[in-house]
Amino acid sequence: MSRLAIKGLKAAGVAFVISGSMAACTVFPVPEAPRVMDFPTPLKPDSNAISRSKSLRIDMPVASDPYNSSRILAKPQPWEFRVYGGVRWRDTVPVLVRDMLAGAFRASASFQHVVMDPAPGSADLSLSTEINAFHAINQGDSTRVTVSVYGQLVNNRSQGILCSRSFTVSTPAEDTSIDAVVLAFGNAGEQLADELIAWATSCEATPS
DSSP: HHHHHHHOOOOOHHHHHHHHHHHHHHHHHOOOOOEEEEOOOOOOOOOOOOOOOEEEEEEEOOOHHHEEEEOOEEEEEETEEEETTEEEESHHHHHHHHHHHHHHHHHTTTTEEEETTSSOOOSSSEEEEEEEEEEEEEEEEEEEEEEEEEEEETTTTEEEHHHHHHEEEEEEEESSHHHHHHHHHHHHHHHHHHHHHHHHHHHHHHHH
């Protein structure tokens, strides 16, 4: 066999291997990017609180695993967590809660200025929170969303705690779909914001 024929066979073999490899790659499906969901900020908080001539800083909430993540969680049993597949929050849960509370307090005009940690500058008061629950609860064919936080209103000058209280909100989802669950989270967040705003303004109005 001539050298030219041998070179032709080698080239054909290489081309076969390459084409075969490319064909093999198409056998495996390309994984889809997860859906990214937001935790909406209430546009018009249901609060009749009088505006206070104080500035408020919303501190980053404290949360331990598994709440300190962007996973959307369900809790089918009191001792078990599960993760909704193919979907996540746009950021970690503490960031979502901080952003939601800052937006709700600003929309309510219940304080003169509202800033978020770690914004530069100082504020008269700080709202510190701990996230104790942020998950869906599956009960047969129905699903409920539970959000629970422990809040403290702190005087930044004296570092004294003016008020502290636990808040737990539970709202039903229309069905078990992820869209209905996320909507229920939004409804729970709106109710939580209403309660926190009313509590914070009345606490601030009470002499320390």
